[in-house]
Amino acid sequence: MNMAQLFEKKKQGQELTQAEINYFVEGYTTGSIPDYQASSLLMAIRLLGMTDEETFFLTKAMIESGDVIDLTSIDGFKIDKHSTGGVGDKVTLIVTPIIAALGIPVAKFSGKGLGITGGTIDKLESIRGFKTELSSQEFIDNVNKHKIAVAGQTGNLVPADKKLYALRDVTGTVDSIPLIAASIMSKKIASGADGIVLDVKCGSGAFMKTQEEAKKLADAMTAIGEKLGRKVIAHISDMDNPLGKMIGNKLEVVEAHSLLSGRQDETHEDLLEECIIISSLMYQVAAGEDEATATAAVKRVLEDGSAVAKFEEFIVAQGGDLADIVQNDTANKVAVKAASNGVVGTINALLIGEASVELGAGRLTKESALDYDAGIQLVAKKGDAVKTGETIAYLYSNREIADETINKVQKAYTMA
Numbered sequence: 001m002n003m004a005q006l007f008e009k010k011k012q013g014q015e016l017t018q019a020e021i022n023y024f025v026e027g028y029t030t031g032s033i034p035d036y037q038a039s040s041l042l043m044a045i046r047l048l049g050m051t052d053e054e055t056f057f058l059t060k061a062m063i064e065s066g067d068v069i070d071l072t073s074i075d076g077f078k079i080d081k082h083s084t085g086g087v088g089d090k091v092t093l094i095v096t097p098i099i100a101a102l103g104i105p106v107a108k109f110s111g112k113g114l115g116i117t118g119g120t121i122d123k124l125e126s127i128r129g130f131k132t133e134l135s136s137q138e139f140i141d142n143v144n145k146h147k148i149a150v151a152g153q154t155g156n157l158v159p160a161d162k163k164l165y166a167l168r169d170v171t172g173t174v175d176s177i178p179l180i181a182a183s184i185m186s187k188k189i190a191s192g193a194d195g196i197v198l199d200v201k202c203g204s205g206a207f208m209k210t211q212e213e214a215k216k217l218a219d220a221m222t223a224i225g226e227k228l229g230r231k232v233i234a235h236i237s238d239m240d241n242p243l244g245k246m247i248g249n250k251l252e253v254v255e256a257h258s259l260l261s262g263r264q265d266e267t268h269e270d271l272l273e274e275c276i277i278i279s280s281l282m283y284q285v286a287a288g289e290d291e292a293t294a295t296a297a298v299k300r301v302l303e304d305g306s307a308v309a310k311f312e313e314f315i316v317a318q319g320g321d322l323a324d325i326v327q328n329d330t331a332n333k334v335a336v337k338a339a340s341n342g343v344v345g346t347i348n349a350l351l352i353g354e355a356s357v358e359l360g361a362g363r364l365t366k367e368s369a370l371d372y373d374a375g376i377q378l379v380a381k382k383g384d385a386v387k388t389g390e391t392i393a394y395l396y397s398n399r400e401i402a403d404e405t406i407n408k409v410q411k412a413y414t415m416a
């Protein structure tokens with residue numbers, strides 16, 4: 001077998017066999033297939049797609065490229081969630097303690113952010129002392145004791161994805177439904193959870209720009225999970241607008257804590273609604289409850305303070321300093337003003353995401369340094385009436401704030 005044969009088959013619209021897909025994944029991961037050949041096949045997949053069977057074989061080969069985490073020493077049904085990535089998406093920080101407060105073990109491995117998409121690990125690392133690198137034993141002990149642990153992905157978890165994702169990122173092949181489905185599901189399955197709730201983002205700030213594409217991705221991921229014996233539910237949510245009021249690592253941790261503490265004026269109802277939906281789905285999958293019972297249980301732990309108590313217990317258990325969950329002053333702060341009177345229609349999530357990267361809240365490359373305190377506070381959200389010259393957002397950064405960034409945020413606001 002060689003790569004030339006695989007190119008020919010793919011070009012003629014034929015399906016690749018499991019053996020051919022294994023040959024590609026194994027060869028690329030171990031270095032016997034060079035980048036230029038792998039990128040050629042990835043582009044063919046990006047343009048011509050993959051059948052469900054090919055996508056399944058790709059996922060399986062990627063899982064088998066590295067370690068699979070064994071969570072059997074944790075009692076109970078282990079539930080995980082995954083978001084396909086968005087702007088201001090701090091849902092994991094909120095729903096994991098809600099679920100843990102309901103007594104369901106949450107054993108979650110999360111990633112760092114790249115581009116406009118933030119990562120849970122960066123957000124948690126913005127808290128002084130918080131440890132995201134846990135040994136397997138520490139991770140399992142924390143889940144058994146506190147019902148929650150969130151850690152960075154271990155070194156040898158799906159090494160095929162690390163190499164393939166890095167190549168896709170620089171060859172224009174990220175936005176492919178089969179490649180995204182295999183990338184996400186291989187990591188979720190290798191992470192060992194019994195059930196997975198998928199939050200598929202759709203809109204300007206997401207990989208999937210239309211409902212139709214988002215539905216295809218959701219269906220592809222659900223089918224893979226079910227074929228591999230996991231309980232999976234997918235939910236499609238809006239990413240035309242950023243979620244909540246804060247974008248930026250520490251700012252999002254502070255917002256998550258405010259929401260869990262019931263300080264609704266410091267956050268926005270879109271975030272609360274989304275968190276109730278996702279945690280209700282997680283509870284339905286894990287506990288087999290119906291929607292009404294699960295949603296009532298979620299609201300109960302939010303209202304009686306047990307979700308915020310669990311959040312604080314989790315932060316302390318992983319070495320974080322609760323006193324550091326505060327918005328720090330930054331060297332620079334700029335108020336962005338409304339350019340016209342009106343009611344805010346949409347706030348373009350893509351532009352807000354790009355501006356947050358320019359402020360230092362996100363990475364352009366894996367090596368970029370982050371400014372944990374940098375970010376954007378959306379003072380006006382969709383549906384709010386504003387007047388010309390009124391402050392619609394604040395920008396925070398320890399870097400100089402460029403006029404271009406200020407203009408970008410102003411332009412992100414469209415008046416209805």
Ligand code: URA
Binds near residue numbers: 165174179181
């Ligand atoms: N997130 C992933 O983990 N993989 C992708 O391919 C896209 C988003």
